[in-house]
Amino acid sequence: MSVICIIAGILCLIYFILLFLYSGLTTVFYLIWPLLSAGFLLSGYLFRIRFFQRLPKPVRIGLLLFLSVCLVFFLGVEGMILRGSFTMPKEPQDYVIVLGAHVRSTGPSRALALRLDKAYEYAAEHPDTTLIVSGGQGSNEPCPESRAMKQYLVEAGLPEERIVEESASTNTRENLLFSRALIPEGASVGIISNDFHICRAVHLARKLGYPSVSGIPAKSDLATQPTNLLREFFAVVKDFWLTR
Secondary structure, eight states: OHHHHHHHHHHHHHHHHHHHHHHOSOSGGGGHHHHHHHHHHHHHHHHHTTTGGGSOHHHHHHHHHHHHHHHHHHHHHHHHHHHHTTOOOSSOOSEEEEEOOOEETTEEOHHHHHHHHHHHHHHHHOTTOEEEEEOOOOTTOSSOHHHHHHHHHHHHTOOGGGEEEEOOOOSHHHHHHHHHTTSOTTOOEEEEEEGGGHHHHHHHHHHTTOSSEEEEEEOOOGGGHHHHHHHHHHHHHHHHHHTO
């Protein structure tokens, strides 16, 4: 176990360095990787000095049970997230909401561009579908996300009249809440986001009263996917707890 923990700690640290070189410290959540590295390395040291073997047997059993429950819970939530990554609606959707993401001075971020590429692909295959591009303007963004999203799609060749803007939202819940006001009763609705985000987005939509909603997963940036999946675990737990 000592060797396994030390290897895991080194891998976490290497991944953090590669992540930082790839995209910079774009979110504080990236710091979880050096923290995990420190935790694994400390655990490896404690195993090496046989610290856990010196603990009373009831404490060791309780600690093992606790860690086992945490692992099963973590894997269960990640399984839900991954399952959402492969869902697709069986029928064409009347409206498709494209959830916003960060916009830079040079245009949509990589994550947002992947969502928009999927939106264009879906709209091209389903000519009767209307797109709702949803996202307001953050303090570090040059314009509302919806404006940059619409411009991206129009420049790609999608007719402007097929795109509706929702430019007031600041998070996923507001994306869905404000977009719902733009959708007629009885219309079927799809949600486009990066694959790791679909599970939570569809859950929120159903809790907000969408009668017919499906996820349409877009690809994710492979380099940041481990971070996205780990962060989404905490986001899913929080949102499922708050919307019980």
